Amino acid sequence: DSGVTQTPKHLITATGQRVTLRCSPRSGDLSVYWYQQSLDQGLQFLIQYYNGEERAKGNILERFSAQQFPDLHSELNLSSLELGDSALYFCASSTGTGNTGELFFGEGSRLTVL
Amino acid sequence: QQQVKQSPQSLIVQKGGISIINCAYENTAFDYFPWYQQFPGKGPALLIAIRPDVSEKKEGRFTISFNKSAKQFSLHIMDSQPGDSATYFCAAANEHSNNRKLIWGLGTSLAVNP
Numbered sequence: 624d625s626g627v628t629q630t631p632k633h634l635i636t637a638t639g640q641r642v643t644l645r646c647s648p649r650s651g652d653l654s655v656y657w658y659q660q661s662l663d664q665g666l667q668f669l670i671q672y673y674n675g676e677e678r679a680k681g682n683i684l685e686r687f688s689a690q691q692f693p694d695l696h697s698e699l700n701l702s703s704l705e706l707g708d709s710a711l712y713f714c715a716s717s718t719g720t721g722n723t724g725e726l727f728f729g730e731g732s733r734l735t736v737l
Numbered sequence: 738q739q740q741v742k743q744s745p746q747s748l749i750v751q752k753g754g755i756s757i758i759n760c761a762y763e764n765t766a767f768d769y770f771p772w773y774q775q776f777p778g779k780g781p782a783l784l785i786a787i788r789p790d791v792s793e794k795k796e797g798r799f800t801i802s803f804n805k806s807a808k809q810f811s812l813h814i815m816d817s818q819p820g821d822s823a824t825y826f827c828a829a830a831n832e833h834s835n836n837r838k839l840i841w842g843l844g845t846s847l848a849v850n851p
Contacts, residue, residue, distance in 0.1 A: 625780065665843035666781070666826060679838055713780050726773075726839070728780025 626650065629714050629729035637737055641702040644732045648695055648716030654678065655697040656726065657689055660711040672697055673720045704736045740764055741829050743842025750849050756814040758845045760827035763808065767829040770810050771839070772801065775824045784825070785812075788832075817849045 626649035636642055648655050657669040668681035672691035683689075686704075691697045701708060711733050715726040742761045750756045760770075771786035787794045787801040787810065794801045800813040814821055827842040 625782065627780070666841045668838055668841070671838075681838065715780070725771075725783045725786075726781075728782065730778065730780050 625727040625729060627714055627716050627727050627729035629712075629732050631732055632730065633733045633735075635735045635737060636704060638704055638706060640704050640736075641700065642704065642734065644699040644701070644712050644714075644734075646697045646699070646714030646716075646729060648697070648714070649727050652716035652718050652727070653695065654717045654720060655691055655695070656715040656717070657683075657697070657699050658713040658715065658728075660713060660731070661709075666713070669699070678720060701734070704734075706736050709734055709736045740840045741827060741842045743827050743845055745845060746843070747846040748848070750814075750817045750847065752817065752819060752849055752851050754817050754849075756817045756821065756847055756849070757811060758825050758827070758847070759809060759811045760829075760842050761807075761809045762829045762840075764829070764831065764840075765808065766831040766834065767840075769830045769832050770801070770803065771828050772799075772812050773826045773828065775826065775844075777823075781826055814847075817847075819849045819851050822847055822849050 628647040630645045653674045656671045659667045669683040670689050671679040675691050686702050689699045711731045713731045715728045717724045772784045773781035774784040775781040785796050798815045803810045824844045826844045828839045830839045
């Protein structure tokens, strides 16, 4: 158990809809990262927050947004969903600000867009 | 642009054999090279990491070999076991850059036959 909690584990929705994925980091970790994993693209870094502030941005679509709240949990909002957004979405946390320390991943939220 | 190229995409090894996964990178500023292991239904977990001040790092049956001049690093799994069957990701980052994002390989699916 990594200590990172993600909800929901599975989500099925329709194109055009909006969903919110939630992540609770490990106790004491200030950084939260969101990744998208699909079969053909591997792990794609979306965005990182550190102590409530956006720290780094990756290949995150404009239809996607995220935030980190004062209690350090984070939410990833996906809107105007398309079939291609079907993927596993992972949250990870770490103690520091950079990506070069150990990342602790949750078990992921599997999104299916029909 | 894929800055970390991982091969092979999939690998089948007999129990007791040696599994070898290779990664090549382009950015000479990279100075942190972790390997993550992902079991089905789980998030990736840090397996072992190396920095370029050493050419090899060993932890149990897992060894990273690093060749700075060739810009390559590899994971060797000695005495491979069925429990090692998982997807392995290499990654790279520049610890001394303001943008210390991990750049990930696309993963190698390892199956160890009993």
